[in-house]
Amino acid sequence: MYDVLPPERRPRAQAAPDSIPSPAPRFAVQTGAAALAASLVIAGLLANDPRTPVLRGPDAALTGALTGPHGSLFTVAATVVQAGVGGPPGLVGPLLLVGYLLVYRRWWSALYSFLTCAAANVLLLPLKSAVDRPRPADPWILVSGGSFPSVHAYSAAALTVVLSAVIAGEAARRRWWLLGAGFTLIVMWTGVWVHSNWPSDAVAGALAGAGTALLLWKAFSSPLRREAEREAASRRR
Template identity: 35%
Template sequence: MRRNLVLYGLLAVVLGLAIGVWVEAAGGGALPIDDVWAAWMLDIRVPVGETIARFLNDVGGGWLGVVVVPLVTIAVLLGLRRPWAALYYAVAAVSSVALVQGLKWLFDRARPEDMLVTSDAGSFPSGHVANAATIAVTLTVIAARAWVAWLGGVYVLLMVVSRAYLTVHWLSDTVAGALIGAGVALAVAAAFLPRLTAERERHRARAAVGS
């Protein structure tokens, strides 16, 4: 199981990097699929959708998404007496952010024009989507519940759509971000899996006794 997590995680990261190489080979601009996706996002743009996308922009990045949300998540996990889960989440989150920022510097891809929100330099890969994917995978590993995986998947999908909706990322940026963020979380999980499993069983046993 642990070996599979590492393999799947590395495969996801490699696929994300492959998209970056593809973009570079194409000149660094928009790929044909990027243009099609961007045009569709523009066609379906409505005020309500823009409001939701702006909310996701705030929650998924900046100080709120990179500092406040992780700290609150760690605090909740510690409050639930899940210290190994908190440590796993912290290591995965920091590793994901570090890798994404390094890749942004390496690829230095220009963002789309006419952005609706202010954003940093480097379009590839999407930090917001990578962060969302890391959160989705880590919480799925920690909880080991199907409904957590489903909610996490929906959150990642909404983040993917919102980044193009606000014209701050190309589709290829967001797909790569999802792969890289999820891949990092899976690979890191391998190091914590035995302790996470034992901790989760103890937590469920306490909950059963309490009920």
């Protein structure tokens, strides 16, 4: 005869592992399209007169509220954040992510991550040229080109969504998005603090980054799902 354990002493079934890459959110297309459209609306408001735009008043008021003394510790921190997210140092994180995914043969995840980050050149550079908005007076860091939209804010928002798709897993998605949203807001604030961007530049950049990453996530949903199934099968071996 076989001993039958009482229910309270029976081993609990283990929960299924997270599906990584995790599936795109239910409303990824609608949310991504709305975010991109909002970014383009801001561009339209600025395009007619980038020097005295409709947003000049709110931008000036918010810039005054979000900046402080030039020599403060906040300025040092903001400069470090801006240097780490933008320029050549800002490429290190995305390249490390793509390299990590390639090492583990997650080809579709790597391609999705690369295209999302590379889309900044396709989407933002034409917008910068079309709007050609002057930056705030006397920026505290080295800047080039137009102020609109913020490439730093784009990178932060896009990277948040990308990591949600290929690293965080579905179970941890909400917690990760809260952290990513906080990081993106910090990047947006630091750009305004050092007079690199106007607040509307940062908002438009973040919207474009999140929207692009969500739409590409949905576009890659089928190969990412197959990759997740392969990943789950390899864990069970």
